Amino acid sequence: MGAPAETMPDRRTLESAVALASRAPSLHNSQPWRWILDTATLRLFSDNDRILPATDPSGRQMVLSCGAALHHLQTALAAQRWASTIERFPLSPDRQCLATLRFHRLRGSSDTEIRLAAAIHRRRTERLPMDAPPEWQRTVAALRKLAERAGAYLDVIGEHERPVLDDMSRRISRVRRADLAYQSELRWWTGHAVYPDGVPADTLPAGGRAVATEREFPPGRATGETAAEEDRAAILLLSTATDGRPDWLRCGEALSAVLLACTDRGLATCPVTHLTESAASRGFLRGLAGSDGVPQVLIRVGVRPPPRSDTATPRRPLSEILFREHPGAGVG
Ligand SMILES: Cc1cc2nc3c(=O)[nH]c(=O)nc-3n(C[C@H](O)[C@H](O)[C@H](O)COP(=O)(O)O)c2cc1C
Secondary structure (H helix, E strand, C coil): CCCCCCCCCCHHHHHHHHHHHCCCCCHHHCCCEEEEECCCCEEEEECHHHCCCCCCCCCHHHHHHHHHHHHHHHHHHHCCCEEEEEEECCCCCCCCEEEEEEEEECCCCCHHHHHHHHHHHHCCECCCCCECCCCHHHHHHHHHHHHHHCCCEEEEECHHHHHHHHHHHHHHHHHHHCCHHHHHHHHHHECCCCCCCCECHHHCCCCCCCCCCCCCCCCCCCCCCCCCCCCCCEEEEEEECCCCHHHHHHHHHHHHHHHHHHHHCCCEEEEECHHHCCHHHHHHHHHHHCCCCEEEEEEEEEECCCCCCCCCCCCCCHHHCEEEEECCCEEC
């Protein structure tokens, strides 16, 4: 008789994978996820206390962020020779339960899996202008496959559409400037230095916005020359067939797959979502991209010339996001 199949990574492997998963991007670095570990499974929950009601009333971007963490976790474990089988939205009395993961041992990890896990450490959201990405057609073909595998559509917004997109972005920013609830949420989550969540001032452009397509944040201290720089980043749109929670989760997974593949190729990235926060702007984007799907998130992709900031944004400690369920004794 052979050895019993290995179906659960040891504690240290799981803890380091959850820590790596927490490097996933999230709306305003809100990190709206919780993981619960029992003897046979790891479950992912949204942390609805971290929803941003003025920016994200439906919790769509919260679930997108959780999807990105879910894909980061799979990537981290694959590099440690563990495959994950995911049941999305399992039957559960808890509506916040987004996925149950079970595991089995792999014979080895591929070079790609190891490189993608390494890319998790290097990925940053880059809000300064970028140069155009090289070999773009070939890269787009690869990114499209990754997005489709995760259940999302990927479209490129053409260079000639850029002026209308920039104009739409400026108009949305003007409307948002007068939205007090949105502004107070933005100020709560951004521009501070001492918290393990939120967007630190070091990662925000000094002028509040250095790229017209970008969301307007309070002015920060991101280092790098931006004066007279034109943003030549390519712009991608991720969309989904329908617009429910399963779509949002899958789209978050696609977002993570695209961001990590770009990082692995040496490209800088920035998710952009102020243009997908109203029905009107989503309709506009759909037409602009000629997409059949429902727009979820834009991604700027390019090359950021040096000097680049290497500061990683902070993350919450493991003790706040990973919990153990003890049989008969509940979660602790
Ligand atoms: C759903 C979602 C929406 C986001 N929207 C924006 C955005 O509109 N503008 C922006 O600059 N960054 C956006 N981000 C990036 C986050 O601000 C970023 O991931 C977070 O601050 C952590 O920083 P890091 O990505 O450098 O680790 C978004 C990320 C996610 C997952």
